[in-house]
Amino acid sequence: MEYEVVIGLEVHAELDTRTKIYCNCTTEFGGEPNTQCCPVCVGLPGAIPVLNKKVVEYAIKAGLAANCSIAKHSKQDRKNYFYPDLPKAYQISQDNSPLCMDGYLDIEAEGKTKAIRIDRIHIEEDAGKLLHSESSNDTLIDFNRSGVPLIEIVTAPDMRSSQEVKAFFEKLKTILEYTEVSDCKMQEGSLRADVNLSVRPRCQKSLGIRTEMKNLNSTRAIGRAVEHEAKRQIEQLEQGLVITQETRRWDDLKYESYPLRSKKEAQDYRFFADPDLCPFVIDDAWIDSINASIPELPDERKLRFTKQYKLPEYDAAYITTSKPLADYYESAAQKSKNPKAISNWIMGDVLNRLKDSSMEITNIPISPENLTKLIDLIDSNIISGRIAKQVFEIMWDTNDEPSVIVDKYELRVLSDSDTIKALVSEVIKDNPKAVDDIKDGKKRSIGFLVGQVMRKTNGKADPQIVNQLLSEEVSKLK
Amino acid sequence: MKVNEDDIRQVAQVSKLALTEDEVKYMMEDLQASFQYVADKLSALDTEHVCDMDQVTTNKNVFRDDVCKDSLEREEILRNASEKENGYFKVPKVMEGN
Amino acid sequence: MELTKLTIAETSKKLKNKDISVIELVKSYMQKIEKLNETINAYITICNEGIEEHSKALQKKLDSGDDLPVLFGIPMALNDNIITRNILTTCASKMLRNFIPPYDSAVNEKLRDEGAILLGKLNMDEFAIGNSNENSYFGLVKNPQNFERVPGGSSGGAASAVASGMARFALGSDTGGGIRQPASFCGVVGLKPTYGLVSRYGLVASASSMDQIGPITRNVEDCATVLNAITGYDPKDSTSANIKYPDYTSFLIDDIKGMKIGIHRDYIEKDTNSQVKQKILDACSILESLGAEIVEVSLPTTEYAIAAHYIISSAETSSNLARYDGIRYGYRAENYEDLESLYSKTRGQGFGTEAKRRILLGTYVLSSGHYDEYYKKALKARQLIINDYKKAFEYVDVIVSPTTPETAFKIGEKQDGLHNLYSSNAYTVSASLAGLCAMSIPIGKDSEGLPIGMQLIGKHYGEGTLIKVANKFEEYMQF
Numbered sequence A: 001m002e003y004e005v006v007i008g009l010e011v012h013a014e015l016d017t018r019t020k021i022y023c024n025c026t027t028e029f030g031g032e033p034n035t036q037c038c039p040v041c042v043g044l045p046g047a048i049p050v051l052n053k054k055v056v057e058y059a060i061k062a063g064l065a066a067n068c069s070i071a072k073h074s075k076q077d078r079k080n081y082f083y084p085d086l087p088k089a090y091q092i093s094q095d096n097s098p099l100c101m102d103g104y105l106d107i108e109a110e111g112k113t114k115a116i117r118i119d120r121i122h123i124e125e126d127a128g129k130l131l132h133s134e135s136s137n138d139t140l141i142d143f144n145r146s147g148v149p150l151i152e153i154v155t156a157p158d159m160r161s162s163q164e165v166k167a168f169f170e171k172l173k174t175i176l177e178y179t180e181v182s183d184c185k186m187q188e189g190s191l192r193a194d195v196n197l198s199v200r201p202r203c204q205k206s207l208g209i210r211t212e213m214k215n216l217n218s219t220r221a222i223g224r225a226v227e228h229e230a231k232r233q234i235e236q237l238e239q240g241l242v243i244t245q246e247t248r249r250w251d252d253l254k255y256e257s258y259p260l261r262s263k264k265e266a267q268d269y270r271f272f273a274d275p276d277l278c279p280f281v282i283d284d285a286w287i288d289s290i291n292a293s294i295p296e297l298p299d300e301r302k303l304r305f306t307k308q309y310k311l312p313e314y315d316a317a318y319i320t321t322s323k324p325l326a327d328y329y330e331s332a333a334q335k336s337k338n339p340k341a342i343s344n345w346i347m348g349d350v351l352n353r354l355k356d357s358s359m360e361i362t363n364i365p366i367s368p369e370n371l372t373k374l375i376d377l378i379d380s381n382i383i384s385g386r387i388a389k390q391v392f393e394i395m396w397d398t399n400d401e402p403s404v405i406v407d408k409y410e411l412r413v414l415s416d417s418d419t420i421k422a423l424v425s426e427v428i429k430d431n432p433k434a435v436d437d438i439k440d441g442k443k444r445s446i447g448f449l450v451g452q453v454m455r456k457t458n459g460k461a462d463p464q465i466v467n468q469l470l471s472e473e474v475s476k477l478k
Numbered sequence B: 001m002k003v004n005e006d007d008i009r010q011v012a013q014v015s016k017l018a019l020t021e022d023e024v025k026y027m028m029e030d031l032q033a034s035f036q037y038v039a040d041k042l043s044a045l046d047t048e049h050v051c052d053m054d055q056v057t058t059n060k061n062v063f064r065d066d067v068c069k070d071s072l073e074r075e076e077i078l079r080n081a082s083e084k085e086n087g088y089f090k091v092p093k094v095m096e097g098n
Numbered sequence C: 001m002e003l004t005k006l007t008i009a010e011t012s013k014k015l016k017n018k019d020i021s022v023i024e025l026v027k028s029y030m031q032k033i034e035k036l037n038e039t040i041n042a043y044i045t046i047c048n049e050g051i052e053e054h055s056k057a058l059q060k061k062l063d064s065g066d067d068l069p070v071l072f073g074i075p076m077a078l079n080d081n082i083i084t085r086n087i088l089t090t091c092a093s094k095m096l097r098n099f100i101p102p103y104d105s106a107v108n109e110k111l112r113d114e115g116a117i118l119l120g121k122l123n124m125d126e127f128a129i130g131n132s133n134e135n136s137y138f139g140l141v142k143n144p145q146n147f148e149r150v151p152g153g154s155s156g157g158a159a160s161a162v163a164s165g166m167a168r169f170a171l172g173s174d175t176g177g178g179i180r181q182p183a184s185f186c187g188v189v190g191l192k193p194t195y196g197l198v199s200r201y202g203l204v205a206s207a208s209s210m211d212q213i214g215p216i217t218r219n220v221e222d223c224a225t226v227l228n229a230i231t232g233y234d235p236k237d238s239t240s241a242n243i244k245y246p247d248y249t250s251f252l253i254d255d256i257k258g259m260k261i262g263i264h265r266d267y268i269e270k271d272t273n274s275q276v277k278q279k280i281l282d283a284c285s286i287l288e289s290l291g292a293e294i295v296e297v298s299l300p301t302t303e304y305a306i307a308a309h310y311i312i313s314s315a316e317t318s319s320n321l322a323r324y325d326g327i328r329y330g331y332r333a334e335n336y337e338d339l340e341s342l343y344s345k346t347r348g349q350g351f352g353t354e355a356k357r358r359i360l361l362g363t364y365v366l367s368s369g370h371y372d373e374y375y376k377k378a379l380k381a382r383q384l385i386i387n388d389y390k391k392a393f394e395y396v397d398v399i400v401s402p403t404t405p406e407t408a409f410k411i412g413e414k415q416d417g418l419h420n421l422y423s424s425n426a427y428t429v430s431a432s433l434a435g436l437c438a439m440s441i442p443i444g445k446d447s448e449g450l451p452i453g454m455q456l457i458g459k460h461y462g463e464g465t466l467i468k469v470a471n472k473f474e475e476y477m478q479f
């Protein structure tokens, strides 16, 4: 039988605010355990929350960027459950009045464009972190993360393949980065996804029983988990088994998942409006001012890059997936006569070099202006493409202007015919065998002679001139 | 509205309260009477066209600026904990998913 | 001269005139505590340590001749659910019997800035749940007027300490009558301010939508003075009122001629003890003789207040008490096998019966199968009660009723059951649900010599009006 896979996502993104959602503690990652805590975020008796305004603004910003409508009235609710990482034994979240509703994001997957609906985006607080003690068989708790602001983004079950899921997730990530709502550092847990997945026979209308997959901390892991879970469920159905509605945990190293808890004993969270907090009313003026702060989003930017810089669709899409990358490209391209060469350099040497040194585009040592100048030097034939790579390396270490480097290391292209002619004669004299080979019709040996000339000039000679002069001189010998 | 002992046990489990059998019995009888009173009263009240009163405060849009202030010293955060280790709070091993 | 009998203003004047010293003053209160507390049990913690040095430091400041606040040097005490930095704060619960907070409540900060002296922390019903002060891990409190009677609750320690001169004033907490009912039982003045008037930052929550801190004092003037010190907008409390705060003592000079005072007929006719009823009617005649116009008001939905209050307060309490899990602070069970038993044993052993009852009930009414039937319905009832009060306050300035249907009951007399437990809060819960200010003032005694209190309910932020009426009445009684 043919099956259809139905997938929805729940994404938690930590907001890039300075302070936590309900107190003035820092949200910085990686502090010593329990050093970024106060009465509010460890839930001491008597401590009460006051909402960080930035959290509401960031959530609305994300909602607008994801084409959501923004609630006019909203409130915060308590979600009650016991867990050692949850200090008050309730999470302040939003139950039936999320800040943002009914949005969508367009994705491109498998050659098609498709809209994935977003049911809701709401604000809530993050929990602390549990870790295993090394000296005892106990669990240790660090509340530094407790109270870090989150938005939870819930999609409709609109995705049908791992490609679509990955495309959506990447798109969402790009948007959150573009709006600077979240830093989206997955390795620091800033962006976490849960996958809800079910399968059904193609002809069936109603949805199958779904599972929820947790602990997905990279786009790749999401893709793998989706494929694995779809396969597992289909196999179960093929064997005539019933899918258990449950939460599962993905192990990306072992490439398998295992059940955490069955949803049948699902907790009753006993939501109710938090009496310690006030409702909010969001007027149009506020929404407008937030809207005005939203920068150009990736889709528009991609389109503009193809027009303004005549970039091929592929280049434009690639570069605009990351806002800092696109920003870097744009500052370089604006002053360049050859924007396509800049995109080649960025997608090639720049990204490779960053990867080699495990760096992000945001801390690249070469300024975009200098990259533009480097390409100008190539285009005006002052250095060769090969030499340019050498200059690039020196720029990486020094961030000197490329022309300064070229002068300092005497890397300018050698195009003076007399000088080259003298070198050509020397080479011909020193390599009679190769010259004979050429005479015998072995055209390839001319390349060898070119190489010899280039070596004498440390690669600086203009290869075209060398080629031309060599051919002339050799033919004279005939 | 009849509250039975299983209801009490179930609610006690959700609210993480270990009750003795005597307590279960006592609470059952007590809550039974309470619910009787409350249900009798409230069912007589017509609330058909009344909006829910979610919050009693008339304050709206009360916000804080996103400005860092000092957290407490770790020593102060931890000082009332009965079990701690290396700057962490400590609990018996948490089985994932419980 | 018995120093503990002086009003705040009198005491302050004597301190400033150097008739007495802070050291002397504190000593006389401490002697009173030494003498009475063993019997009455109003204090859980007495702040002996360092109090002499502290008094000396304050005296030095007085001697320097600076212009100091009226509460400077005044000995007072706080309910033990008001957080005090580095001073044991137990909420009268086994759960917090060793809890030393690393931070301060907004009110304690304010009082310290004023120079008031903290004598100690007061006994109460555990987590402010109860109305007899019999639900305390630290033992029951006796009514100073009659040792066989309860002082009321939850702020029983506060009312009895003030009534017996063990503190010049105290701050209690009121969720459904927790200040007013014990004030009535002990014959003192107790004010539950409008919701939002006093910061809840550092008040250990019982039912957050109704909890308010308020003063318990010997007279109305003291009440106004203390109110001045503890009110004000607090950005650390989202529900704090951002209004222009008046000088509450300015209402002490006003008269009440032409004022409209509503009498809550239902609260008099229903279950009210005949002696209480008579005293209230007498009090109304007095108010009338002082120039006020007495009219009857109808508040039909206040009949549902007990049911609504029971559900809403239990729901909130069940959530507020969930944080006591033995992990970050508070009691942790001795023997537990795993996380689950750590939780349930800690909570099973750490909470008293009344707290457990509320937790179970609150959890039940918030559960998905019962939410609409109970919790939602109670919220609607609450809205109706608010509407009723709103309508009534279109016609009257203040509404009066007995504070409680009867005077202080005997210790052990009312142990279990909703009806028993709530009967003495029957007239106080509706103002809590509506977030209104309400005050209890002593208006006389019954044949057994037990105090009778009159409740004055005011509009939102109508404390000044309450003080005005209460003060005029008090003046009349003193003639």
Ligand SMILES: [Mg+2]
Pocket: A093, A124, A152
């Ligand atoms: Mg969530």
Ligand SMILES: [Zn+2]
Pocket: A020, A023, A024, A025, A036, A037, A038, A039, A040, A041, A042, A147, B071
């Ligand atoms: Zn904090």
